[in-house]
Amino acid sequence: MNALAATNRNFMKAARILGLDSKIEKSLLIPFREIKVECTIPKDDGTLVSYVGFRVQHDNARGPMKGGIRYHPEVDPDEVNALAQLMTWKTAVADIPYGGAKGGIGCSPKDLSTSELERLTRVFTQKIHDLIGVNADVPAPDMGTNAQTMAWILDEYSKFHGYSPAVVTGKPIDLGGSLGREAATGRGVVYATEALLAEHGKSIKGLTFAIQGFGNVGSWAARLIHERGGKVVAVSDITGAVKNPNGINILDLLQHKDATGKLADFSGADAMDPNDLLTHDCDVLIPCALGGVLNRENAGDVKAKFIIEAANHPTDPEADEILSKKGVTILPDIYANAGGVTVSYFEWVQNIQGFMWDEEKVNQELKRYMTRAFHNIKGLCKSHNCDLRMGAFTLGVNRVARATLLRGWEA
Numbered sequence: 372m373n374a375l376a377a378t379n380r381n382f383m384k385a386a387r388i389l390g391l392d393s394k395i396e397k398s399l400l401i402p403f404r405e406i407k408v409e410c411t412i413p414k415d416d417g418t419l420v421s422y423v424g425f426r427v428q429h430d431n432a433r434g435p436m437k438g439g440i441r442y443h444p445e446v447d448p449d450e451v452n453a454l455a456q457l458m459t460w461k462t463a464v465a466d467i468p469y470g471g472a473k474g475g476i477g478c479s480p481k482d483l484s485t486s487e488l489e490r491l492t493r494v495f496t497q498k499i500h501d502l503i504g505v506n507a508d509v510p511a512p513d514m515g516t517n518a519q520t521m522a523w524i525l526d527e528y529s530k531f532h533g534y535s536p537a538v539v540t541g542k543p544i545d546l547g548g549s550l551g552r553e554a555a556t557g558r559g560v561v562y563a564t565e566a567l568l569a570e571h572g573k574s575i576k577g578l579t580f581a582i583q584g585f586g587n588v589g590s591w592a593a594r595l596i597h598e599r600g601g602k603v604v605a606v607s608d609i610t611g612a613v614k615n616p617n618g619i620n621i622l623d624l625l626q627h628k629d630a631t632g633k634l635a636d637f638s639g640a641d642a643m644d645p646n647d648l649l650t651h652d653c654d655v656l657i658p659c660a661l662g663g664v665l666n667r668e669n670a671g672d673v674k675a676k677f678i679i680e681a682a683n684h685p686t687d688p689e690a691d692e693i694l695s696k697k698g699v700t701i702l703p704d705i706y707a708n709a710g711g712v713t714v715s716y717f718e719w720v721q722n723i724q725g726f727m728w729d730e731e732k733v734n735q736e737l738k739r740y741m742t743r744a745f746h747n748i749k750g751l752c753k754s755h756n757c758d759l760r761m762g763a764f765t766l767g768v769n770r771v772a773r774a775t776l777l778r779g780w781e782a
């Protein structure tokens with residue numbers, strides 16, 4: 372099932388549990404605005420190349436739309452739509468005053484030079500600058516983009532609208548980025564994992580973890596789990612995978628990846644088939660890469676007892692059912708990876724106030740938001756007798772529906 376069909380299905384399930392009126396249901400499903408733009412740039416050798424860029428603005432009932440921009444060859448309109456909708460429920464679950472959006476360009480960032488990436492980002496910004504803004508839609512990094520990408524967007528946007536640091540989050544610190552934003556999604560994943568494990572009388576220390584993806588989210592999650600005494604027994608990225616039943620030294624692995632650009636040939640672990648990562652023997656599985664990776668083909672073979680969805684939409688609905696029958700507990704994406712957008716909110720607040728927080732305050736507040744959301748979700752799981760995914764969806768959808776009704780329908 373594609374990402375949009377799966378996301379719509381989860382939304383409809385939550386709407387039924389909440390008994391939402393069908394007119395509100397329809398208005399919440401249809402995106403506010405879908406933007407598709409042609410981005411043509413000269414390559415370094417002078418030849419022209421064209422890409423397609425997307426920004427889907429899903430909903431703004433609770434505040435400006437918010438969400439990342441992804442550079443990846445598989446970016447397509449349905450996927451961006453699904454990711455934008457997930458952002459609407461995610462910001463509501465975290466209870467931050469935003470709606471949801473997501474963007475992307477179908478490109479392979481590793482095949483572009485830095486100057487080609489800069490040109491592509493600037494052309495994309497030129498095409499969408501009138502539709503984003505501090506109180507309209509605030510982009511941030513996602514797969515294949517980073518603080519530098521946000522700096523280019525900020526600079527290009529500022530040529531049209533004047534200097535506006537709060538138009539993007541996840542910026543470099545020197546341009547008004549927040550301390551702690553780079554680590555925030557991984558740190559939020561760890562706070563969410565701690566909240567879940569505590570419910571089960573467990574803690575990170577001594578448990579075993581398998582992590583798919585070793586980029587921003589995966590590497591920070593791995594580092595913080597390692598720091599807390601968790602054993603990361605397997606890690607993969609696009610270049611391969613490594614395993615060590617006694618636990619991988621994550622700081623050494625980070626150094627190795629920095630130096631060589633790959634996980635392979637790391638002396639502190641054995642090579643393994645990356646296709647086996649998701650079914651590797653471990654207590655906790657953390658997908659931190661692409662969507663749809665857990666599906667009916669592999670769900671039956673998953674060994675983990677807990678899955679923490681650090682990636683967006685890593686679990687197909689068919690896999691959801693299989694895993695639930697096996698007794699696997701899944702912490703859903705719209706909660707588990709909300710640490711990134713939560714610290715993006717802190718960054719936006721700091722930019723608007725013109726006052727910088729120290730990192731300790733950022734991390735303390737992040738923990739408070741993540742813990743509060745976990746207890747809100749658990750409360751709904753109890754009252755609706757549902758799993759954590761439906762607990763999170765009913766929490767988010769209900770908050771957005773309430774805001775929509777309060778704003779009214781008069782033209």
Ligand SMILES: NC(=O)C1=CN([C@@H]2O[C@H](COP(=O)(O)OP(=O)(O)OC[C@H]3O[C@@H](n4cnc5c(N)ncnc54)[C@H](OP(=O)(O)O)[C@@H]3O)[C@@H](O)[C@H]2O)C=CC1
Pocket residue numbers: 512513514515516556583584585586587588589607608609610645659660661662681682683708709711712
């Ligand atoms: N960045 C953020 O703040 C947030 C991100 N997310 C979600 O987290 C996920 C990861 O994002 P992020 O860490 O930012 O992205 P990055 O681009 O920083 O990292 C992605 C990682 O996934 C790896 N990867 C790509 N394809 C595969 C594959 N087929 N198998 C194994 N690994 C693969 C990449 O490998 P390689 O290193 O070799 O390229 C890289 O390590 C995405 O789903 C994103 O939407 C969610 C909330 C916020």
Ligand SMILES: O=C(O)CCC(=O)C(=O)O
Pocket residue numbers: 437438439440461509510511512513540541683708709711712713715
């Ligand atoms: O930080 C943000 O605004 C958005 C992060 C994001 O894209 C996500 O949570 O999926």
